[in-house]
Amino acid sequence: MTDSARRVRQYWRLQLLGWGLYGVFGVVAYSMFSRSFSLSIVLIQLVVAATLVGISHGLRYLIRRFDWVQRPLLSVLWRLLLTNLLLAVLSQVVIWAVILLLIIPLLQPNGKPQGWGEFAGYALNVNFVLWLWAAVYFGLQYLRRYRQAEVDKWKLAAAVREAEMQTLKAQINPHFLFNGLNNIRALIGEDPARARTMLSHLSELLRYAIQLNRTEQVPLHRELAVVRDYLQLESLQLEERLHYAIEVPADCLNVAVPPMLVQVLVENAIKHGIAPRPDGGAVRVQAACTGAGLQLTVTNTGCLEPAATTPRPDGTGTGLRNAAERLRLLFGEQASLQLEQTTPDLVTARLHLPVEPVSLLHH
Known part of the structure; x- marks a missing residue:
């Protein structure tokens, strides 16, 4: 397996594990506050976790496509500010659409959608979570690049030593x-x-x-x-x-x-x-x-x-x-x-x- 394929597999493992735990935490927290547990809660949190997997993967695509890791810190921050806000709103549109079109008609026929206040609150929560995700992602990328720089440094030292040996030999x-x-x-x-x-x-x-x-x-x-x-x-x-x-x-x-x-x-x-x-x-x-x-x-x-x-x-x-x-x-x-x-x-x-x-x- 190539190093690139190994990094992709590790990325998806972390994605599914992290957002899976986020969904489980949502089920537990909602059940504790509402003092009830139902299949609809599990399905809603499953939709939330799946949506956030897609949204965060889209953020990763933008980071890689436009090479944000190489940009100065302030340049990255204002891009994340706008992108995270738009993605947070988009995530709520997707989640609420699924809830209104599928979950409520099938499992809660008498249920009613929440108001715009809740929509804004959940969007802000997702925005905050995306900032945490971006901090972890950029931290791992900077750590990997630092390690690669160290590897290249030692490779260079080895190449210089080998060049010296070849020069002395030839x-x-x-x-x-x-x-x-x-x-x-x-x-x-x-x-x-x-x-x-x-x-x-x-x-x-x-x-x-x-x-x-x-x-x-x-x-x-x-x-x-x-x-x-x-x-x-x-x-x-x-x-x-x-x-x-x-x-x-x-x-x-x-x-x-x-x-x-x-x-x-x-x-x-x-x-x-x-x-x-x-x-x-x-x-x-x-x-x-x-x-x-x-x-x-x-x-x-x-x-x-x-x-x-x-x-x-x-x-x-x-x-x-x-x-x-x-x-x-x-x-x-x-x-x-x-x-x-x-x-x-x-x-x-x-x-x-x-x-x-x-x-x-x-x-």
Whole structure:
């Protein structure tokens, strides 16, 4: 059974139990005050309970249809004020119609309907009960959303940790470290200055990856700095086969991005696009900030293959999937990540993020 189906079943159980108890209470209270008990009392309270089940379910429909749970408190209160009043009056119209047309003719031929004063009194009573129902319903919804937010928070933490593990495995694994250190060692005798520079790039990349679990988002300029470190280290291995360019305007540099997100896109471009080609190719990182958010693209020479996006048994190929999951947990539907073959020999990863300066983030 899905979680949605389970919530629907729980909702109807609570509806029938709650309004059933309300009807039983009405029978007991009326019998005590009138000192009599009859089948008509039971039928009337059954009609009342059934009507209130339908009326409250209609209120639930309005709440869900127009997403009142997401609205500010004052906006919800005045909507409930009008809706509950109308539903309370409607409930009495239905109840009194059933009593006048069915119950009185069948069970109380000599009975007379009550006056408008009683009609207004019962309507006010139902209005009060609907407010209690709405308070319980909204309370449960807020509690569920709070719990879901906690679940998403832990999912995000788990996704960040897994991203860190995948990054350390795919990018800074022993093989990568061995190649990097071996290339740097070869440079020591030929070009000591460049060897020191490359060692600094490797050190920065390691430090950045180890600190992944300390924050959910970082400034784009910090992410691009480690991307440059990574590209410099890859250029040792690929040499003239790798060409790259990073073209990001200054107004985008403080936009918040998940750490290692752009890094994963660049690593994916090199691993699946540049490295397999004997002639190599080029990687270009571009970005633009608009009112709609940050638009970032990573374009690389190559052809889109299933291995670039489909996880494989050895655990590789999970970078983009993990990145997409982190985006969903952080931004919901406001963010997107797409990979497409833009030309016969160019693959483009398109990333969209809402613009949020890092200075406004809560770390």
